[in-house]
Amino acid sequence: MQRQYLPYIFILSSTFSVSISGLLSKFLADQVSIEWLGFLRFFMPSMLLMLILFCSKFRFPPKQMLLPLCIRAGCIAACQLCFIYSLSTLSLVEGVVLFATGPLFIPLLEKLIFGVRLKLGTVIGLGMTFVGVLMLSGNVSGFHFQPALLVGLAAGVFNAGSQLSLHRATKSDLSPVEINAWTLAFASLIFIPLLLTGWFFNHGAHFNIGNSSDIIILLTLLVVSVLIINTQVFRAKAYKLVESSSQLAPLLFTNLLFTSIWQALFFDVSFSYLQLAGLVVIVSANVINVATPIVFEKWRHRKDHAIS
Secondary structure (H helix, E strand, C coil): CCHHHHHHHHHHHHHHHHHHHHHHHHHHCCCCCHHHHHHHHHHHHHHHHHHHHHHCCCCCCCHHHHHHHHHHHHHHHHHHHHHHHHHHHCCHHHHHHHHCCHHHHHHHHHHHHHCCCCCHHHHHHHHHHHHHHHHHHCCHHHCCCCHHHHHHHHHHHHHHHHHHHHHHHCCCCCCHHHHHHHHHHHHHHHCHHHHHHCCCCCCCCCCCCCCCCHHHHHHHHHHHHHHHHHHHHHHHHHHHCCCCHHHCHHHHHHHHHHHHHHHHHHCCCCCCHHHHHHHHHHHHHHHHHHHHHHHHHHHHHHHHHHHC
């Protein structure tokens, strides 16, 4: 398999895992309190990755990498908190669409922080994909401004920050396993004050030891942990192979595409013509984003070969 296809395969494997873990998390949300679910979603994968490191080559991250890892951990934790808060106030459509704006902020943050030049193809792909996301919501006109919208939008910004910091971390000598083991461990620490005080969340089911369904819950948490590891490791591998994280940003929206499929299969959800059109736009945008650089590279190679 040619190396140029690997980043796209890795990122699709990542978003596929995200969609499956989201499907299982819907079940867990009815069984475990939100603060415990948030903590365990970070703590269990980090411990599994630490076990892998202890069996292979364990080392503490170098001092110069502590800040990028902590920034990513903070972005991940803040993203989840903002998203959950927005969903408690806004409709599901508003919360999901605002969270999905994350990839749109990646090239903008790169431009503002690092001065990376925006490519026209990336801008067009992001624009098309976001239009598709709005169409997929099925109710484009259903937005009404309220302060919680800013919190939902912050989830998108923190989502972009986590992806951007991950891309920068992959350029170090740390392996994807090391990066995510320490990032998820740091993120789980952020939830400890929430577990101790319990002030942030005052609703949701709680995990009761001794319940007959505990084994199913624990097994589901284990599966989700493995999926999270697959998500983060393959995403790190993908970012390690590209110059800019914005090149892969449109493909992050395929999570919505996979999630829509699971909804149709397991929840008997039918799609309107507008939503189907949105799916087509998302797929088309990602095909264009993947195919254009490859076609251009082949055209340039043939041109150079003809000149020589």
